[in-house]
Amino acid sequence: MDVLEAIQKRRSIRKFKTTPLTSEQINNLLEAARLAPSGCNVQPWRFIIVKDTQLKTKLCEASFDQQFIKDAPIVIVCCSDLHSWKESKEKTQELLNRPDINLGEKCEKALMERVEKVTADSTHERIPSAMLNVAIAIEHIVLTAVELGLGSCWVRLFDEKKVKQILKLPEYVFAVALLPIGIPNEDPPTRPRLPLPKIILQDSIKSD
Numbered sequence: 749m750d751v752l753e754a755i756q757k758r759r760s761i762r763k764f765k766t767t768p769l770t771s772e773q774i775n776n777l778l779e780a781a782r783l784a785p786s787g788c789n790v791q792p793w794r795f796i797i798v799k800d801t802q803l804k805t806k807l808c809e810a811s812f813d814q815q816f817i818k819d820a821p822i823v824i825v826c827c828s829d830l831h832s833w834k835e836s837k838e839k840t841q842e843l844l845n846r847p848d849i850n851l852g853e854k855c856e857k858a859l860m861e862r863v864e865k866v867t868a869d870s871t872h873e874r875i876p877s878a879m880l881n882v883a884i885a886i887e888h889i890v891l892t893a894v895e896l897g898l899g900s901c902w903v904r905l906f907d908e909k910k911v912k913q914i915l916k917l918p919e920y921v922f923a924v925a926l927l928p929i930g931i932p933n934e935d936p937p938t939r940p941r942l943p944l945p946k947i948i949l950q951d952s953i954k955s956d
């Protein structure tokens with residue numbers, strides 16, 4: 749399956765068969781996440797694979813009773829380690845030292861200044877970057893799931909404090925999304941999308 753086909757086939761799946769995932773499937777999903785790009789190659793994503801029924805039930809309750817969280821054979825809790833940026837100077841320097849990357853003096857200076865800032869930021873201030881970077885890795889998982897014949901649904905509607913407590917996450921680990929995954933037990937139609945002219949800003953400005 750090519751990427752475009754996976755993108756076209758993907759739906760948010762909220763009904764799953766009880767068939768468990770194989771370790772190979774889970775490894776493939778996590779490998780897809782591992783290969784995601786990230787700012788300064790910081791790779792702040794961390795994952796918790798939840799199969800235990802009791803834990804899934806608690807996650808379901810912490811997500812305002814979204815039943816499919818409990819029903820999915822696994823839930824990948826997609827997190828960010830907000831301490832990852834501690835190493836961002838080294839990681840960026842590593843990138844800039846690579847012979848295959850040549851950003852130019854001006855850009856390198858700006859990049860290092862930004863890295864200095866993010867290193868000095870409080871963990872809380874890193875949350876937007878955490879969200880952005882982990883979201884990319886999550887979507888890698890979502891699309892790989894389609895290729896493997898699996899379905900998933902992004903879940904952001906949850907009580908962050910409760911999820912943190914349930915999984916005993918340290919203060920610096922932030923849950924970005926829950927991702928229930930399993931074999932789909934429904935075949936939903938495509939959900940509505942804006943037409944291209946609506947999302948290309950130049951076109952809408954011109955037509956005004």
Ligand SMILES: Cc1cc2nc3c(=O)[nH]c(=O)nc-3n(C[C@H](O)[C@H](O)[C@H](O)COP(=O)(O)O)c2cc1C
Pocket residue numbers: 758759760761762814901902903904905906938939
């Ligand atoms: C960041 C994000 C958060 C979402 N949170 C939830 C959620 O908490 N519960 C849910 O049922 N669906 C959730 N969704 C799924 C959306 O409702 C869904 O993507 C949208 O309606 C389009 O449908 P489709 O994914 O089938 O194309 C979320 C999707 C994204 C990208």
